[in-house]
Amino acid sequence: MIIDSIRDYIKQCPSLEKFNGAVRVNVNYLDDNSTTYSLEEVPSNPLIKTYLDGSSINKFDFVFCSREPYGSDVLQNIDNSGFYEEFSDWIYENNLKRNFPNLGENLEVLEIKTTSTGYAIQVDEDTGRYQISLSIKYFKKRK
Incomplete structure (x- = not known):
């Protein structure tokens, strides 16, 4: 499954441990x-292009989100934003190095990229939900 492969890949991000210690990605x-x-x-719509042999170029869009401490503490909120900046840099560097998730048989990743910056989408008194949008473009070989 694509989402499981992405999960394993994201868990390798060194910023996760730096900011949280033990890493659990749901x-x-x-x-x-x-x-x-x-x-x-x-x-x-996952389909980008179809070839005559039935192979295709596809995309998988997703968000990586977190619940973080949030409030009037400016330093905490800067840390939250800093985490997403580091995460985005990690994705960018991995794309340049062609270090991609292994999506499985007949699927070859062509690109992984962030499609938004990290941002607070929902906040309450003590916590905020932050997220960043990403997209993976991949070649799907006809079986």
């Missing part, structure tokens, strides 16, 4: 406690 579930992480699939 799928389509973000705990109410801080600090937790999740990958969430985004509805989109």
Whole structure:
């Protein structure tokens, strides 16, 4: 499954341990406690291009999100933003190095990129939900 491969890949980001220690990345579930992480699939048309032999270029859009401490402490909020900046840099560097997730048989990643900056999407008194949008473009070989 693509999302499971992405999860394994994201767990390798050194910033996760730097900011949180033990790393747990959920799928389509973000705990109410801080600090937790999740990958969430985004509805989109996956097909970019189809070839005569049935092979295709596709994309997989998703968000990486977290619940972080949030409030009037400016330094904490800067740390939260800093985490997403480091995460985005890690994705960018991996793309340049062609260090991609292994999506499995007949699927070859062509590109991974962030499609937004990290931002607070929902905040309450003590925590905030932050997220960053990403996209993976891949070649799907006809079986």
